[in-house]
Amino acid sequence: MTAAAPPAGGDVATVGAPPSDPPQDQAKINWTFLLLGFAGMVIGQFMAILDIQIVAASLPQIQAGIGASADEISWIQTAYLIPEVVMIPLSGYLSRLWGTQKVFLVSCSGFLLMSVATGLSNSIDMMIFFRALQGFVGGAMIPTVFAVAFTAFPPDKRITASIVMGLIVTLAPTVGPTLGGHLTEWLSWRWLFFINVVPGMLVLFLVGRYANFDKGDPSLKVGFDWWGLALMAVFLMSLQFVLEEGSKDDWFADDMILLLSVIAAITGPAFVWRSLAYRNPIVExxxxxxxxxxxxxxxxxxxxxxxxxxxxxxxxxxxxxxxxxxxxxxxxxxxxxxxxxxxxxxxxxxxxxxxxxxxxxxxxxxxxxxxxxxxxxxxxxxxxxxxxxxxxxxxxxxxxxxxxxxxxxxxxxxxxxxxxxxxxxxxxxxxxxxxxxxxxxxxxxxxxxxxxxLTSRISQTSTQMTDMLSGMQSMMASSINPEGAAMKAVYGILQRQATTxxxxxxxxxxxxxxxxxxxxxxxxxxxxxxxxxxxxxxx
Structure with a gap:
């Protein structure tokens, strides 16, 4: 493909105009279009990364709001991450097929719709379903920004674009739990998802108006590698599930974790072989x-x-x-x-x-x-x-x-x-x-x-331990079982120290x-x- 990026290679008078050959003079770059389009994509990327962690501090409130169990509520995060890892590598192929602008607009639109649907959910099953779709469609907003930074910007400006992306990638997961906690406290947990609407509309405007960076190549849809897509999806989703849930379920002691580990071990090499052997692979x-x-x-x-x-x-x-x-x-x-x-x-x-x-x-x-x-x-x-x-x-x-x-x-x-x-x-x-x-x-x-x-170092007959238990029993004399309460308190102290x-x-x-x-x-x-x-x- 030879289509060039208009903002970085030609003066864009009208969005949607065919790109011209890239000039050697940076003065001809339409910096207004380039910077506003890139800014819209960066805001979208921030939303997609932020939503991974924004629910972390508010899971108890969400659990109470939809009547979910402790095991079920953890899927609010897991359901977002598992399908997202499939879209991230797939987005490169889609960008080459349709063009970066179209992929980003479709991704952002779907992300906003699924955000609203997730916020309106009244059951854990409904929320997990819409949350999974939110992660899948929103996943394309993350890597496309990186591609634009290294294709649309001149070489001497790419470092600045990298700095902006670095801040987004590092800050979004850092501020996510804090922002989510305050939103839940001020409004309600549903606003963790509704908050995406206003910045999302700004993203759609900026990207739709200014981010016509390249053109797609429709010929890529000929011979689409459905087998490669299937192998990649099964491999990545199985791997992500094992990593997310393995520590909770004692790893290979759990039948599901063991089964998915075997599936990942088989489909991973098969996907690599398919990608290297097929003429038009999903991922190069x-x-x-x-x-x-x-x-x-x-x-x-x-x-x-x-x-x-x-x-x-x-x-x-x-x-x-x-x-x-x-x-x-x-x-x-x-x-x-x-x-x-x-x-x-x-x-x-x-x-x-x-x-x-x-x-x-x-x-x-x-x-x-x-x-x-x-x-x-x-x-x-x-x-x-x-x-x-x-x-x-x-x-x-x-x-x-x-x-x-x-x-x-x-x-x-x-x-x-x-x-x-x-x-x-x-x-x-x-x-x-x-x-x-x-x-x-x-x-x-x-x-x-x-x-x-810690417990092996403590002897029940030691003077220090006896004095500690006696003191705690005195403090808890009003309880039904002072001795049991004292032992529980000592256990709590030891557990806190072991955790530290x-x-x-x-x-x-x-x-x-x-x-x-x-x-x-x-x-x-x-x-x-x-x-x-x-x-x-x-x-």
Whole structure:
């Protein structure tokens, strides 16, 4: 395909006009159309990523509102994520077939309709159904923005676009639970979904009016790979289900988890074989032959684990150990967002002047340093103790993400960019899912181990233990069973300490993972900026 991106390669007088050949002079770029169209896509991307976590702090209210059980309510998040991972890589093919603008408009329209339907749901079955459709259709809004940043923008402006995307990808899951908690408190849980309508209408206007970046290629529908689509869908949905639900169901001890693991192990290689053998594959995997893309994907996977893992551990610790409210958790978590905002402009300047491999190394080491500091967490840690941890982690993840985007995408030939952007986003999401599954299992296992170690050190005949129990029995003399109440209180103290130690282990594991990734970055080839070069062909 040879159609060029109009805003980056020709002056657009009317949306929908056929694109002209890309000029060499950036002065002819219609920056108004380019920036407004890209801004609309970025807002849509923010909504799609935000909705993954916006329900996290409000699950009890949703559960009460629709009469769901504790097991059922967790599917409000799982139902969104499982179909989303299918659309993310598929969006690259659809963008080449229909054009980025059409795919984004259809995705955003469906996302808005499903948001309203989810908010109006009166049963858990209805909500899960519409939530799954919301995740599927909205998934296309995430990777298409990455493709536009590396096709519609001139090379010397792509770093700025990467900074904007980095902020969206890192901030959306961070502010999601906080925003959701406040919305539920001020209005009701239904507004977690209704809030998408107003910004969504703005997205439809901006993208429909200004984002005519490329044209589709209808010839791609000939020989559509239905077998490849089926294999990809079964593989990704099975894998996502196993990662999301495995830690809750004791992994392979559960028949469903075992069955889906076997299905994923079979359909995964079959999908890879089909993609490499078929003439018109759903996902072009040959991008992995590019060394920098391969290294960048590993980095993106690690960024996903560090980003979602850190965002998962800290709120959970504050709620479970410190009994913080959603508002208090949000106040504590804001440090990470502020650190990312403050770091982004400096990261953009450094990417232009310093070897991006060194920036990736430094960013991952900063994140590792922050996570390692948190391995010494105690039951008394709060806002100020976590401030330094979040600042280091937030700054490090931002630097590593912006640098890894340049390494991953900048050396690919233009015709691979759309498919590659879907793969990059897929690996970040899967990395996050792997990280959460690993951390969930680690917390459960290590809490039990530390509890056993703590109880083994305590002797019922020790003077200190006897005095503690006597004191607690005196304090609880008014209860029906003072001795039982005292033993329960001691157990609670030990359980809290064991949980804190398990969180320390989880933070340390994240630190080790980030440090390992830092050294992997050195395998990438140098990336030379092409300042002043013409923008890449959109296809």
């Amino acid at each position: 995997l040959r991008a992995f032959t590019n060394r920098n893309f391969m290294v960048g994907v590993v980095m993106t996977f690690t960024v996903g684990a560090a980003l979602f893992g850190g965002t998962f551990l800290l709120p959970l610790f504050l709620a479970r150990v410190r009994d913080y409210s959603p508002a208090e958790v949000g106040t504590t978590m804001i440090v990470s967002g502020l650190a990312m905002f403050a770091t982004a402009p400096f990261a953009g300047r450094l990417v232009r002047k310093v070897d991006v491999r060194l920036l990736m190394f430094g960013g991952f080491m900063m994140a590792a340093w922050g996570m390692w500091d948190a391995h010494a967490v105690t039951t008394e840690w709060g806002f100020w103790q976590f401030a330094g941890v979040q600042a280091m982690r937030g700054s490090g993840v931002m630097i590593a993400m912006i640098a890894s985007q340049q390494v991953t995408m900048s050396t690919l030939p233009p015709h691979m960019v759309k498919n590659a952007s879907g793969l990059v986003n897929l690996f970040r999401n899967v990395g996050g899912a792997f990280g959460l599954a690993f951390l969930n299992t680690s917390l459960t296992t290590n809490t039990a181990i530390h509890m056993g170690e 130690l398990a969180f320390g282990d989880a933070f340390a594991m994240l630190a080790i993972g980030c440090a390992f990734a830092a050294f992997i970055t050195l395998l990438a080839k140098p990336v030379k900026p092409q300042a002043g070069a013409p923008p890449m062909d959109a296809h």
